[in-house]
Amino acid sequence: MRKSTEVLVIGGGVTGCGVLFDLAQRGFKAMLLERGALSMGTSGRFHGLLHSGGRYAVNDADAAKECIEENMLLRKIIPHCIEDTGGLFVATPDDPLDFTDTFYQACLDVGIPVEEISIAETLRQEPLLNPGITRSFRVPDASVETWETCKTLVMSAAEYGAETLPYHKVVDMEVKNGRVVAVIAENTISGEQVTIETDMVVSATGAWGGQVAAMAGCDVTVYAGKGTMIAMNYRMVNTVVNRCIWPHDGDILVPIGSVAVIGTTSVKVPDPDSYPIEDWEIKLMMDEGEKLIPSFRKFRPLRAWAGVRPLYQESDTADLRDVTRKYTLLDHSKRDGVDGFITITGGKWTTYRMMAEHTVDLVCEKLDTERACHTAETLLKNPHGETKLFTLGQRLDALENGELDGQLICECEIVTRPQIERSLEENQPQIINDLRRDLRVGMGPCQGGFCTYRVAGIAHEKEDLPPYETNKALVDFLQARWKGMSTVLWGQHLRQMHLDEGIYLGLLGVDKLPTQLTGADKGRLGEIETEGFYEIGVEPSLVQPEK
Amino acid sequence: MYSNYETVVIGAGMAGLNTACQLAEANQKVLLVTAGLGSLLLSSGCVDVLGYQPIDSTEPLTDPLANLDDFLAEHPDHPYKIAGKAALQGGVDSFLGLVNNGSLEYRGQLDKNWLLPSTAGAIRPTCLAPTSLAKGDVREGGDMLIVGFRELRDFYPALISQNLNAQDLNLNTEALILDAPAPATGKVNITPLELARVFENSDFRNRLVSLIRPRLKSYARVGFPAVLGLAKHNDVIADLEKQLGVPVFEISTMPPSVPGRRLFEALRQRLLGLGGRLIIGSKVHDGVIEEAQVKHIRIETSNRLQPISAKNYVLATGGIYGGGVQTDSDGGKGKVWEPIFGLPIEAESNRHLWFAKGLLSTEGQPVSRYGINVNQTLNPINGTDKSVAKNLYVVGSQIANSNWVIGRTGDGVALATATAAANHILNRA
Numbered sequence: 001m002r003k004s005t006e007v008l009v010i011g012g013g014v015t016g017c018g019v020l021f022d023l024a025q026r027g028f029k030a031m032l033l034e035r036g037a038l039s040m041g042t043s044g045r046f047h048g049l050l051h052s053g054g055r056y057a058v059n060d061a062d063a064a065k066e067c068i069e070e071n072m073l074l075r076k077i078i079p080h081c082i083e084d085t086g087g088l089f090v091a092t093p094d095d096p097l098d099f100t101d102t103f104y105q106a107c108l109d110v111g112i113p114v115e116e117i118s119i120a121e122t123l124r125q126e127p128l129l130n131p132g133i134t135r136s137f138r139v140p141d142a143s144v145e146t147w148e149t150c151k152t153l154v155m156s157a158a159e160y161g162a163e164t165l166p167y168h169k170v171v172d173m174e175v176k177n178g179r180v181v182a183v184i185a186e187n188t189i190s191g192e193q194v195t196i197e198t199d200m201v202v203s204a205t206g207a208w209g210g211q212v213a214a215m216a217g218c219d220v221t222v223y224a225g226k227g228t229m230i231a232m233n234y235r236m237v238n239t240v241v242n243r244c245i246w247p248h249d250g251d252i253l254v255p256i257g258s259v260a261v262i263g264t265t266s267v268k269v270p271d272p273d274s275y276p277i278e279d280w281e282i283k284l285m286m287d288e289g290e291k292l293i294p295s296f297r298k299f300r301p302l303r304a305w306a307g308v309r310p311l312y313q314e315s316d317t318a319d320l321r322d323v324t325r326k327y328t329l330l331d332h333s334k335r336d337g338v339d340g341f342i343t344i345t346g347g348k349w350t351t352y353r354m355m356a357e358h359t360v361d362l363v364c365e366k367l368d369t370e371r372a373c374h375t376a377e378t379l380l381k382n383p384h385g386e387t388k389l390f391t392l393g394q395r396l397d398a399l400e401n402g403e404l405d406g407q408l409i410c411e412c413e414i415v416t417r418p419q420i421e422r423s424l425e426e427n428q429p430q431i432i433n434d435l436r437r438d439l440r441v442g443m444g445p446c447q448g449g450f451c452t453y454r455v456a457g458i459a460h461e462k463e464d465l466p467p468y469e470t471n472k473a474l475v476d477f478l479q480a481r482w483k484g485m486s487t488v489l490w491g492q493h494l495r496q497m498h499l500d501e502g503i504y505l506g507l508l509g510v511d512k513l514p515t516q517l518t519g520a521d522k523g524r525l526g527e528i529e530t531e532g533f534y535e536i537g538v539e540p541s542l543v544q545p546e547k
Numbered sequence: 548m549y550s551n552y553e554t555v556v557i558g559a560g561m562a563g564l565n566t567a568c569q570l571a572e573a574n575q576k577v578l579l580v581t582a583g584l585g586s587l588l589l590s591s592g593c594v595d596v597l598g599y600q601p602i603d604s605t606e607p608l609t610d611p612l613a614n615l616d617d618f619l620a621e622h623p624d625h626p627y628k629i630a631g632k633a634a635l636q637g638g639v640d641s642f643l644g645l646v647n648n649g650s651l652e653y654r655g656q657l658d659k660n661w662l663l664p665s666t667a668g669a670i671r672p673t674c675l676a677p678t679s680l681a682k683g684d685v686r687e688g689g690d691m692l693i694v695g696f697r698e699l700r701d702f703y704p705a706l707i708s709q710n711l712n713a714q715d716l717n718l719n720t721e722a723l724i725l726d727a728p729a730p731a732t733g734k735v736n737i738t739p740l741e742l743a744r745v746f747e748n749s750d751f752r753n754r755l756v757s758l759i760r761p762r763l764k765s766y767a768r769v770g771f772p773a774v775l776g777l778a779k780h781n782d783v784i785a786d787l788e789k790q791l792g793v794p795v796f797e798i799s800t801m802p803p804s805v806p807g808r809r810l811f812e813a814l815r816q817r818l819l820g821l822g823g824r825l826i827i828g829s830k831v832h833d834g835v836i837e838e839a840q841v842k843h844i845r846i847e848t849s850n851r852l853q854p855i856s857a858k859n860y861v862l863a864t865g866g867i868y869g870g871g872v873q874t875d876s877d878g879g880k881g882k883v884w885e886p887i888f889g890l891p892i893e894a895e896s897n898r899h900l901w902f903a904k905g906l907l908s909t910e911g912q913p914v915s916r917y918g919i920n921v922n923q924t925l926n927p928i929n930g931t932d933k934s935v936a937k938n939l940y941v942v943g944s945q946i947a948n949s950n951w952v953i954g955r956t957g958d959g960v961a962l963a964t965a966t967a968a969a970n971h972i973l974n975r976a
Contacts, residue, residue: 279879279880279898279899280879282876282879283876283878283879286876406735407697407698407700407735407736408700408735408736409700417700417735450801453666453667453701453703453801454700454701456703456706457702457703457705457706458703460703460705460706460709461703461705461706461724466709467668467706467709467710467713468713470706471667471710474667475907478906478907479905479906479907481906482905482906485906486902488876489898489901489902489914490874490875490876490881490882490898491873491874491875491876494867494874494914495867495868495870497906497912498867498868498915499589499868500906501906501912501915501952502586502589502590502868503589503801503802504906504907505907505952506590506591506951506952506955506957507590507591507665507666507671507799507800507801507802507804508665508666508667508669509665509667509669509670509671510667510669510907511907511909512599512605512607512669512670512671513605513667513668513669513710514605514714515605517710517713517714534899534902535899536899536900536902536903536904537899537900538899539897539899540879540880540897540898540899542878542879542880
């Protein structure tokens with residue numbers, strides 16, 4: 001199959017989706033290819049934080065400035081994707097007090113709204129916090145919903161005629177006379193190949209940037225910096241809580257929906273698709289969580305996962321902390337003599353819009369056209385509700401007021417049958433994990449224990465799926481959740497797993513369905529195979545490697 | 548201190564209840580103390596003895612007894628070996644005697660398995676089943692209608708029907724999804740238990756039948772989710788069969804399990820009827836062992852720890868799932884312990900060795916094998932065959948290597964070990 005477009009974006013993370021929208025709004029015919037589902041890469045695996053910039057104010061002032069500017073702007077253009085939790089920087093009894101002065105001044109210098117508040121006020125706001133904290137500052141951190149953002153950007157881009165193709169993996173690029181003229185991609189569900197002719201390719205593939213650039217014969221090194229996080233079964237704080245110290249592993253706790261996420265680490269890994277979670281990381285996250293919240297270990301860790309930060313540096317460096325968190329825009333025409341190809345990598349989720357703007361500015365320059373960017377002034381409407389800042393109680397309110405009708409399928413996250421059916425219609429999800437990303441089904445404390453079967457049954461009925469598809473979707477989803485759960489299975493959460501076994505093996509017998517009915521006899525399609533997070537059978541890695 | 552009991556049983560699952568009932572039948576003064584209500588409420592309500600051999604087979608066994616020796620040859624540490632075949636047979640006989648006393652009727656025998664449809668349309672082999680479930684055996688063949696309700700979100704007849712049809716059975720099934728008639732109409736979050744109560748309403752049944760009758764072809768039987776009444780279960784089914792003119796059966800649902808509830812109620816009533824005592828909701832805080840004897844246990848009450856002593860103690864606390872085996876991450880390593888008596892448990896401290904590559908692993912999860920090692924008389928032992936306490940017995944999934952996933956043996960282990968322990972206790976008396 002052959003298609004053609006003017007500008008082809010590779011990568012459906014937040015940067016790629018942002019670029020697609022900007023291109024489309026500026027009148028380009030644009031298309032996006034993503035090898036999995038939108039935001040399945042780093043954008044779907046990060047901490048969920050809309051940075052105020054406080055974290056970078058001291059050691060990376062430029063990055064910090066970018067953050068605060070975009071933070072303020074994004075609240076106006078994608079409000080329904082943002083929960084205005086606010087942020088706190090707190091010094092625990094172990095933390096040096098002189099840094100707090102440095103921090104405060106740095107925030108002022110960068111232009112981050114910062115306010116010192118009393119310990120009493122802090123503890124009133126967040127009663128579970130360590131009562132021994134010595135100083136506390138308020139900053140405008142917030143939490144973001146990445147899937148919602150990517151979906152909104154892509155739907156808005158579609159209004160300008162842009163096309164998005166998830167489950168299309170780029171396998172090669174056609175370079176003729178020093179110019180990229182086409183991209184060859186494979187539909188990972190059907191296996192079909194499609195060739196897309198294009199005037200310009202934008203690679204927004206983050207940590208995979210090197211792999212993609214190599215297809216055009218360009219030598220690009222992007223390090224993959226693994227960051228591990230743990231979701232705890234309780235929303236312990238309603239504010240983003242940062243440790244007021246030099247950036248440090250495990251120094252941020254973010255409330256996301258009904259859970260709280262502690263993170264993160266920073267470990268260079270050789271392969272962006274392989275990042276096993278190590279025991280010292282789990283222990284470190286739990287220890288650091290305990291410094292912020294003394295009762296931390298009384299809660300259940302639900303799952304651990306990792307994302308890979310794209311860290312680009314022109315020259316090799318051993319210490320990942322030296323690599324800036326600013327973004328990098330590569331013009332391969334100038335750099336490598338390959339026209340029609342640019343790479344945008346590095347950067348932070350918070351600055352996606354700005355990264356997209358500069359990328360599309362470069363596209364305009366290369367295609368010799370002047371078109372102004374309007375994304376900073378364009379409000380992106382919420383496709384399914386009011387366009388206003390997200391609040392946690394929204395779904396429950398809607399349910400109680402009768403606005404959210406229908407059968408409650410996921411009780412942990414409040415997801416109803418009509419929502420699931422609508423998501424099935426609109427998004428053509430290929431696997432249950434797509435529904436999870438869209439609706440948060442299975443992301444709450446039971447981790448899909450009860451709702452997985454219900455979702456499979458509903459999808460089966462609504463889509464009139466052959467039983468093979470449904471069984472396979474069910475089994476795949478359970479196995480995928482297992483990857484993240486196995487890292488943190490002990491105590492009450494291990495008992496939860498036993499209940500899941502009791503239900504899915506004992507009552508439902510899904511492992512005893514004939515293999516031809518579950519796809520166990522074939523390879524998996526659709527879900528990108530990444531290595532299991534918790535390596536089974538290895539020696540425990542209890543010691544943090546020297547940096 | 549309560550001290551006039553001959554045996555105290557800790558735990559109200561299948562193993563605990565059956566041990567207590569057997570001892571009460573033999574005229575012992577028995578106390579059963581439990582923190583919760585046991586796992587029966589989450590189970591299928593059937594008794595699985597041996598479903599698959601070899602364990603990775605997807606062909607269910609039709610004769611568990613004939614395959615037991617092969618299974619034990621491959622799994623010599625399995626509790627069936629320690630309890631013995633006679634105890635398994637004794638356990639089955641005893642169980643049938645206990646429950647077939649009231650409104651329930653369990654059927655089956657050790658050399659036959661029922662092959663029942665599961666909530667996903669897979670086949671569940673099981674040895675003893677209540678009649679209402681047993682009538683769904685897939686080998687009966689013929690045309691079958693499976694009825695479900697839009698209001699019941701834990702039952703998807705179309706998936707069940709299509710999965711059954713896709714397997715090589717002599718079955719032709721169809722699904723019928725209805726809007727439940729009043730008073731359940733629109734109650735979209737109804738649970739199986741609530742719907743079971745509604746089914747005891749004859750007006751509801753009449754309305755339901757009038758919805759089904761026009762859609763009745765020449766079905767040999769009609770299947771429903773297992774919600775056909777609680778205490779009045781037999782009347783409900785008799786009425787439906789009379790009105791529909793065909794046999795009616797039930798298919799186990801997701802928890803809360805109505806057949807599991809019926810079974811729990813039957814065993815509970817039986818224990819009370821035999822003079823047994825029951826304390827529900829009090830967790831056993833600890834137990835004291837001195838000179839190879841349990842001296843007493845202490846249970847948590849509202850304001851203090853209440854000591855209880857008896858001649859014999861039975862630990863039926865359900866392994867990791869039941870809370871009888873506790874686990875934690877200890878600085879990144881794994882910690883496993885028994886919380887009441889501190890009984891020794893052989894376990895890996897390397898948590899990477901606790902798990903298999905997938906949740907659905909035919910070998911089961913290694914961690915699920917952790918439990919208490921016992922000797923021939925079901926006393927807990929310490930490395931050697933020396934018993935840690937001569938008057939303490941361990942039954943059910945609290946025993947090491949009793950992982951039910953392997954071969955699907957959970958309820959059989961409960962019955963066999965309950966009977967073995969009860970016999971040893973009575974022989975000692």
